[in-house]
Amino acid sequence: MLTHPETKKRTSLRIFSAILGAVFVGSLFTGLFASSYEKTYAIHSECSDGADNDENGKTDYPQDLSCLSPDDDYEGPHLTGNFITVTDGRDTVEPGGAVIYIITLKQQRDDIRNVDVVLHLPFQSNIVSASDGGEITPGFVRWRNVSVQKNITRTLQINVNVSPEVKPGQYLVAQVRVPGMSATDTTLVQSNVQPAASRLSVSVSDNREYAVPGENLTYQIRIRNDGAYVIESDLNLAIPTQTYFVSAGGGGARDSYNVRWYRVKLSPGESRTFSATVRVENRAKDKTILRARAYMLTASDLDQTLVTFGLPYGAITPTITDDRKSARAGDMLTYVINLKNDSGTVGTDVSVNASLPQYAEFVSATEGGYFDGTNVRWLVVQIAPNGYRALSFSVRVRSDAPEGAVLLASVFSEGITSRDKTTVGGEAVEENQVFFNKTSSSREAVPGSRITYRISVRNTLDRVISDATVLDRYDPAYLTLDRNDSPDDLLSFSSGRMVWKVPVLNPGESWEARYVLLVSENAPNGMILENVATLRGADLGDLSLNERVRTSRTGVLKEFPTTGAELDLLLGILLSAVSILTAGVQRKYAFGKIF
Structure with a gap:
């Protein structure tokens, strides 16, 4: 088929115009894109945005010497302050x-x-x-x-x-x-070039379990070389946060948050002791753990002290007694509560709760105590350091109290409970009244911390106890004996097992043993450390198994939780309230639209 020359010419012109138009549109798009890109980049580059971002009186490159080029993202390190x-x-x-x-x-x-x-x-x-x-x-x-x-x-x-x-x-x-x-x-x-370093031991302690803001703590660092070679290296103490450095003996010098003793030399078999004193900040928070770690070469040790504003757990020991073994219906009984403060800190807000026996009616209470329908309460009691305080309340035995019933009264204060038993009847009925208890200084512990345990036995029988022993067991994989405050009463000791000899106890006499266990740093978070004590002996009365065994349980936490409600819980409550309110508004709006 033949084509007219004019038609060919017009077709060529159309093709050329289309190509020229495409090139023009592409160039325009590229220019606009480049312009937009450069503009966006300039907005994000502080060294070319026309503003003094670091507030040093200089703007952008090259006036601001902190800018190495117009493309620098930040003019200086002080952008946020x-x-x-x-x-x-x-x-x-x-x-x-x-x-x-x-x-x-x-x-x-x-x-x-x-x-x-x-x-x-x-x-x-x-x-x-x-x-x-x-x-x-x-x-x-x-x-x-x-x-x-x-x-x-x-x-x-x-x-x-x-x-x-x-x-x-x-x-x-x-x-x-x-x-x-x-x-x-x-x-x-750096590899250790001293072969004796593996025989180096380091320990650190402030000999305290608790501290208060503003108080000084003195750490004793003991090092010993049990190897056959001379060891020479720096000894370091990383002082806790929320403390101030006060002083250091033996030539120690502060280096940031460390106390350092330079080039300490230990001959084979030699031991040395160093000390450093810090002060707890006045603004230190309650339940803060103060951690101090001493280290030299590969040997190290950690000491932990809990900041507390009040009394430490278990510092108050309450006892209760009506000095009666039996009572009749209609008798008046007066219970005396004795509170002993075992700490060197004044108890300013000690709360005391006493429960009434089942067949008793409340009559009166001293020292501002009041009856709430179930218990007698004292909300704020002050006890001097290492001092005593006595409270009392009176009850009347109800007329419907059956013969042989046991009137059980108890007192609870600062985590410790004590009980008293009195039998309804003309004659005193011998009861299993040997008081046996075990307490720990903490219900929660972190790896590396120490727990103080206390075992107590009180003879409330009318005869002498002469052959009692206490078998104490714990898990040696996560607990080790750190200190024994009653060495004379310890009959035997092996891994995870201690046997205590209770001395001869006349009626009314008591015995107590205290010791400290160290929690392993490998103790997993969330595990429960159980410490079980069993009272044994032929002349303890007819004590049941529950009365002979006492178990102390302590939970392991990686960190002590802060006090107060958790933010997640508060946020959840707030969101729930908002959701309910929104649903109500929507329902009201829909109701109005329909009707």
Whole structure:
């Protein structure tokens, strides 16, 4: 088929115009895209946005020397006004050693500011614990809404164990980040060239279980060389957060949050003792754990002390008695409650609750005690350090009390309970009235902490007890004996088993033993540590198995929980309330639309 020349020409012109139009549109699109891209990039680059972001009086590149090019994202490190550091206070560490990272936070712009903090841990380490409720995940620790007051340094502490498999020559790199700023700490892993270091032992203790804000704590660090070679290295004490350094003996010097004794030399078989004193901050929070770790080469030890504003658990010992073995219907009984403060701290808000016997009517109470329909209560009782306080209340035995019934009265104060039994009848009926009890200093414990146990036996029979013993058992995998305050009464001791000899007890006499167990740092979170005591003997009366056995249970927590309702719970309640309110409004609106 033949085509007219004019038609060919018009077709060629159309094709050329289409190509030219496509090129023009593509160029226009590319230019607009490039312009938009450059504009967006400029908005996100502080070194070319026309603003003085770091407030140093200089704007953008090249006037602001903090800008290396117009493409720099930040003009300087002070964008948010947050200042942060992280250090373990060490230049080197051995494989299998331990380090404590201290994070400091500061800010000057707001009276108080809440920031999120994230710590990236070295991959060659295993985290042991984190202070202030840090959320622990593999390789990270995160703190949410950490409060930082203006011009006041806030500290966080992390305990880390170095993997024994890490190769010497590597760096442990820890990085901490807050909005607008980050900090890094590096520590060189160095092999131990002293073969005797494995025979080096280190221990640290302030000989305290509790402390109050403003109080001084003196740590005693003991080191011993049981090897055959001379050891020479630095001795370090990582002081707890929420404390101030006061002094150090033996030439110790403060180095950030460490106290360091340089080039300490130990000959074979030699022992040395060093000391350092710190003061608990006045603003230290209640139930804060003060952790101090002493370390030298690969040897280390951890001491933990709990900050408490009131009396420690188990400091108050209550007893109750009506000095009667029997009573008749209609008799008046007066119960005397004796409270003993076993601590050196004044008890200012001690609460006391006493339960009435089943067949008794309340008559009166001393010292402001009141009857609430079930119990007699004293809400605020003050007891001097190492002092005593006596309270009393009176009841009348009801006329319907059956012959032989047991009137059981009890008192509860600061976690400790005591009971008294009186029999209804003309003659005293011999009851199983040997009082046997076991208490612990804490219902929760963290790995590495210490628990004080107390066993007590009181003879409330009318005859002498002469052959009683107490068998005490605990799990040696997670508990070890740290201190025995009653060595003369310990008949035998083996791993996880102690036998106590109860001395001869005349009627009314008591016996008590105290000892301290150390919780293993390997104790898993959430496990229950049981300590079981069994009272044995032929002249104890007809005690049932329940009356002969006492079990103390302590839960293991990685961190002590903060007091108060959890934010998740409060937030859940708030969201539920909002949902109910919204549903009600919607229903009301729908009702109005229909009708």
